Amino acid sequence: MKKSLFILCFLCCLTLAACGTSGASSSGGSSSAGSGSGSSSQQEPEEPIPPEEPVFDLSSVQLVNYEGVVEHLFFHPVVAYPELAFDGDKQSNGIDDWMVTVDEYNKILSSLYANDYVLVDINQVWSESKDESGNPVMVRNELMVPEGKKPLILSFDDVNYYPYMLENGFTHKLIIGDNGQLWSYGKDPQGAEVISQDLDAVTILDKFVREHPDFSPYGAKGCLSLTGYCGILGYRTMTEKEDTSAAHEENRQREIEAVKPIIAELKRTGWTFGSHTWGHVNLTDRPLEVIQADTEKWMNEVGSLVGPTSILFYPHGARPDGDDWHQTGPKFQYLQSKGFRVFCSVGTESFSYIKKDICAVICDRLHPDGTTLRHSRDRYLKFYDAKDVMDVSVRPQREIDWQ
Numbered sequence: 001m002k003k004s005l006f007i008l009c010f011l012c013c014l015t016l017a018a019c020g021t022s023g024a025s026s027s028g029g030s031s032s033a034g035s036g037s038g039s040s041s042q043q044e045p046e047e048p049i050p051p052e053e054p055v056f057d058l059s060s061v062q063l064v065n066y067e068g069v070v071e072h073l074f075f076h077p078v079v080a081y082p083e084l085a086f087d088g089d090k091q092s093n094g095i096d097d098w099m100v101t102v103d104e105y106n107k108i109l110s111s112l113y114a115n116d117y118v119l120v121d122i123n124q125v126w127s128e129s130k131d132e133s134g135n136p137v138m139v140r141n142e143l144m145v146p147e148g149k150k151p152l153i154l155s156f157d158d159v160n161y162y163p164y165m166l167e168n169g170f171t172h173k174l175i176i177g178d179n180g181q182l183w184s185y186g187k188d189p190q191g192a193e194v195i196s197q198d199l200d201a202v203t204i205l206d207k208f209v210r211e212h213p214d215f216s217p218y219g220a221k222g223c224l225s226l227t228g229y230c231g232i233l234g235y236r237t238m239t240e241k242e243d244t245s246a247a248h249e250e251n252r253q254r255e256i257e258a259v260k261p262i263i264a265e266l267k268r269t270g271w272t273f274g275s276h277t278w279g280h281v282n283l284t285d286r287p288l289e290v291i292q293a294d295t296e297k298w299m300n301e302v303g304s305l306v307g308p309t310s311i312l313f314y315p316h317g318a319r320p321d322g323d324d325w326h327q328t329g330p331k332f333q334y335l336q337s338k339g340f341r342v343f344c345s346v347g348t349e350s351f352s353y354i355k356k357d358i359c360a361v362i363c364d365r366l367h368p369d370g371t372t373l374r375h376s377r378d379r380y381l382k383f384y385d386a387k388d389v390m391d392v393s394v395r396p397q398r399e400i401d402w403q
């Protein structure tokens, strides 16, 4: 049916370009650049203390149990500089397909807010319990939201700041700024360093929630879906088969230390983490042994930093075991045995299903991006109107279904 996504074998075909064994590391001395705001350098052991986040007053509203479908939208990193992203090079159409611009993202957030969505943490929606026979099962939790509001999960794939993104108008990494908050570091089209809270999906959402605490009654933000092959969050924390030198390892250890305060601040401000596999592995195509080795690597290099997670986001949206959500084959069983419970793909609706034969939830997500802005306006009208959102003037001149 609709759920079987003939959709796209997509997401980040772009990211499949390898991280690269040279030059990619540290992306031009990212450690030092990362402390460009004058904070969090190794010479300054004292981290600045961020201001308290505004908290929504739950006693000011009537809370009701929401029993309907929990909508789930996911984004890729957002385009900070369209003139670099859509410059006609070989990445332009891919970025047009799978990303939104900062301007579009801002409009989407405002529209979600205006349409009475409120953010919830994916980890709060389902949890593990036992059935009458004592077997582990997933259950949908009671989900209390302010009356009239609708819960919404946000997730963000490939928050790794891949080298191709650095050259194509995206921010380069998250950093801690002088005020202790998260900021992004990047370069404008003229090559000047820019530290901002207005150019990156994470810091933009943080700022939006600070300004509209009722958009996130419990302080939830989104779930960051991380691969490992280019490191995480802009820090080159990965091992590389081709470079086992002491210099690489030394740099890697520096990057690991540099990313720790970023992870801590993300967690403190409502962000959570999920796996997107270490190598952006296609779980439909790749054999079990590859998936096992990849999962171990993710646990060692990413899980060891962000902590345990029960959320798995399928790269390319490709499901294991024949790309069929009804199946519970050997790959699915293996992944479940490693602690994953919520298995997220991509679809044409926010579909979820609690599996009966194994303790797991299947969960499809919708994808605000160029393909759906151009071709799926109706399906997304409950969230926003593509006509109001799409930045037609900066995107490549390609087909649009609406006028």
Ligand SMILES: [Zn+2]
Pocket (backbone or CB within 6 Å): 011, 012, 015, 157, 158, 276, 280, 315, 316
């Ligand atoms: Zn991806």
